[in-house]
Amino acid sequence: MTQNPSAQPAQSPFPQASIHVATTSRSYPIWLQPGLLAQAGERLASLLPAKRAIVVADEAVWHRHGQALADNLAAAEFSFHILTVAGGEGSKSYSQLEQLLERALALAPDRQTAVIAFGGGVIGDLAGFAASILLRGLPFVQIPTTLLAMVDSSVGGKTGINSPHGKNLIGSFYQPHAVLIDPTVLTTLPHRQLLAGYAEVVKYGLIADPDFFAWLERHGAAALDGDAAKLCYIIERSCFHKAAIVGQDEREGGVRALLNFGHTLGHALEAALGYSDALLHGEGVAIGMVFATELSQHLGLIAPEVAKRVRQHLTAVGLPIDHRHLPAVAQDPQSLLTLMATDKKAVAGRLTFVLLDALGHALVQRDVPSATVSALLAVERVDGRCLAD
Numbered sequence: 001m002t003q004n005p006s007a008q009p010a011q012s013p014f015p016q017a018s019i020h021v022a023t024t025s026r027s028y029p030i031w032l033q034p035g036l037l038a039q040a041g042e043r044l045a046s047l048l049p050a051k052r053a054i055v056v057a058d059e060a061v062w063h064r065h066g067q068a069l070a071d072n073l074a075a076a077e078f079s080f081h082i083l084t085v086a087g088g089e090g091s092k093s094y095s096q097l098e099q100l101l102e103r104a105l106a107l108a109p110d111r112q113t114a115v116i117a118f119g120g121g122v123i124g125d126l127a128g129f130a131a132s133i134l135l136r137g138l139p140f141v142q143i144p145t146t147l148l149a150m151v152d153s154s155v156g157g158k159t160g161i162n163s164p165h166g167k168n169l170i171g172s173f174y175q176p177h178a179v180l181i182d183p184t185v186l187t188t189l190p191h192r193q194l195l196a197g198y199a200e201v202v203k204y205g206l207i208a209d210p211d212f213f214a215w216l217e218r219h220g221a222a223a224l225d226g227d228a229a230k231l232c233y234i235i236e237r238s239c240f241h242k243a244a245i246v247g248q249d250e251r252e253g254g255v256r257a258l259l260n261f262g263h264t265l266g267h268a269l270e271a272a273l274g275y276s277d278a279l280l281h282g283e284g285v286a287i288g289m290v291f292a293t294e295l296s297q298h299l300g301l302i303a304p305e306v307a308k309r310v311r312q313h314l315t316a317v318g319l320p321i322d323h324r325h326l327p328a329v330a331q332d333p334q335s336l337l338t339l340m341a342t343d344k345k346a347v348a349g350r351l352t353f354v355l356l357d358a359l360g361h362a363l364v365q366r367d368v369p370s371a372t373v374s375a376l377l378a379v380e381r382v383d384g385r386c387l388a389d
Contacts, residue, residue: 017031017032017033017232017236018030018031018032019032019236019239019240019243020243021155021156021175021179021243021246021247022247023157023175023246023247023250024250025157025173025175025250026157026175026176026177028175028176028177028178028179029178029179030155030178030179030181030239030243031043031178031179031180031181032181032183032232032235032236032239033181033182034182034183034184034228034232035182035184036180036181036182037065037068037069037072037143037180037182037184037185038068038071038072039072040069040072040073040143040180041072041073041074041075041076041077041078042072042076043178043180044073044076044078044114044116044141044178044180045076045077045078047177047178048112048114048139048141048177049112049114049139050112050113050114051076051077051078051079052078052079052080052109052110052112052113052114053073053078053079053080053081053113053114053115053116053141054080054081054083054104054107054109054113054114054115054116055069055070055073055080055081055082055083055116055118056083056085056100056104056115056116056117056118056119056123056126056127056130057082057083057084057085057118057119057123058084058085058086058087058118058119058120058122058123058145059084059085059086059087060087061087061118061119061120061123061145061185062082062084062118064185064188065118065145065185065188066082066118069118069143070082080116081107083100083103083104085100085119085123085126087119087120087122087123088122088275088277089122089162089270089275089276089281090275090276091122091123091126092122092125092126092160092161092162092168092275093161093162094161094170096126096161097126097129097130097161100126100127100130101130101133101134104130104134105134109134109135109138110135111135111137111138112139113138113139114138114139114140114141114177115127115128115130115131115134115138115139115140115141116140116141116143117140117141117142117143117144117154118143118145119144119145119146119149120144120145120146120148120149120153120193121144121146121148121149121152121153121154121281124142124144124149124153124154124159125153125158125159125160125161125168125171126159126161127140127159128140128142128157128158128159128172128174128176129159129160129161129170129171129172129174131159131174132159132172132174133172137174139177140174140175140176140177141176141177141178141179141180142154142155142176142178142179142180143179143180143181143182144179144181145185145186145189146186146189146193146194146196146197147186147189147193147194147196147197147198147200147201147235148193148196148197148199148200148281148282149197150181150183150186150197150235150238150239151197151200151201151204151234151235151238151239151242152197152200152238152242152259154176154179154181155179155239155242155243155246156175156242156243156246156250156256156259157173157174157175157176157246157250158171158173159171159172159173159174160172162271162275164271165271165342166267166271166339166342166343166344167267167270167271167275168267168344169342169344173250173251173252175250179239181235181239183228183231183232183235186231187226191224192280193280194224195224195282195283195317195318195319196280196281196282196283196319197282198220198223198224198234198282198317198319199262199282199283199285199286199289199314199319200238200282200285201216201220201234201238202216202220202286202289202310202313202314203259203261203262203285203289204237204238204241204242205360206261206289206293206310206356206359206360206362207258207259207261207354207356207360207361207362208241208245208258208360208361208362209237209241209360210358210359210360211360212237213309213313213359213360216234216313217309217313220234220313220317221316221317224317242259245258245259252344257345257354257364258354258362258363258364260345260354261288261289261292261354261356261362262285262286262287262288262289262290262291262292262354263284263285263288263343263354264288264292264340264343264345264351264352264353264354265284265287265288265291265292265336265340266281266284266285266286266287266288266289267284267288267339267340267343268336268339268340268343269284269287269288269323269326269330269336270284271339272329272330272335272336272339273326273327273329273330278326278327278330279326279330282319283319283320286314286319286320286321287320287321287322287323289310289314290307290310290311290314290321290322291322291376291377292353292354292355292356293306293307293310293311293356294307294376295353295355295368295372295373295376296355296356296357298372298376299355299365299368299372301355301356301357302356302357302358302359306356306358306359309359333373333374333377333378334374336377337351337370337373337374337377340373345364347366350366350367351367351368351369351370351373352364352365352366352367352368353365353368353373
């Protein structure tokens with residue numbers, strides 16, 4: 001179970017927001033505090049089995065923020081090596097995983113050597129998967145540097161790489177020893193990346209917390225425009241919801257599947273585009289959430305007003321709400337149906353969606369008729385009409 005998101009961990013000397021994640025395989029803290037990057041070595045020294053680490057870093061992030069982390073690890077007397085990796089979904093591949101494993105093994109780690117992921121969701125997924133299989137499991141720490149990674153991918157232990165058959169189809173559940181979140185690093189994050197992360201924030205309001213969604217309607221734009229206090233709040237609230245769900249269902253056998261709201265179509269669009277920068281993950285999720293709300297309405301689960309609010313809010317902050325602007329390869333309903341049938345939630349190829357039956361409450365719907373999905377995809381592709389209009 002989780003603590004209140006504003007609670008302090010027992011005997012902690014650091015003022016902070018702290019959330020406790022408790023799973024069957026490991027319990028660990030999420031620490032959230034501006035300036036936390038300059039305290040990383042102190043915190044990890046008391047948590048990890050040894051002061052030895054391999055830092056797997058996004059090469060652009062390391063250029064901007066790496067010195068602060070390196071200086072602090074050195075001050076805490078860590079012995080560490082830096083392995084940089086190119087950012088972008090293209091790095092979540094067999095070839096990049098093999099290169100990373102061989103580079104890490106060349107450093108002669110032992111089973112007390114920690115792997116520290118320093119970057120966005122791609123780096124966390126790749127480094128986490130490597131940590132889970134190096135020497136059959138090394139200690140692992142997440143230091144996320146994008147909003148998307150802070151509110152979603154760094155928490156919960158999902159790791160992995162992509163396949164031409166679909167996203168995140170090769171991987172493991174491997175919980176970190178800690179998640180350290182310093183929101184000040186977001187000041188250098190491109191606005192498009194910030195927006196992509198915000199889609200995952202909205203998701204928590206839609207599936208679990210209608211009051212939070214209403215707060216986002218009023219204050220989300222201000223958070224995205226640089227209001228530091230509001231930005232910290234949305235990170236804290238999102239992590240609280242993620243931790244609560246993961247604590248109930250670590251390996252996605254039940255309620256955790258609800259976190260995939262918007263991801264069935266979103267992942268299919270990403271796969272259709274070859275995981276390129278033409279569509280960021282959060283942009284795909286935004287499109288997928290709108291589609292899922294429209295599908296929910298079409299199936300009689302929610303009122304038109306709910307779908308309308310979702311579209312209006314995502315549009316107001318600047319996120320995409322349909323796939324009409326994407327290349328033709330991501331607009332063909334039949335191709336998208338084929339890709340969605342390989343989604344991890346699918347069973348025997350049957351289309352499975354996370355849908356809403358109320359604002360703030362979601363359910364997993366299996367055997368969604370492919371004809372219904374195809375027709376709705378075609379409507380959006382042709383003229384952008386939505387059922388809430």
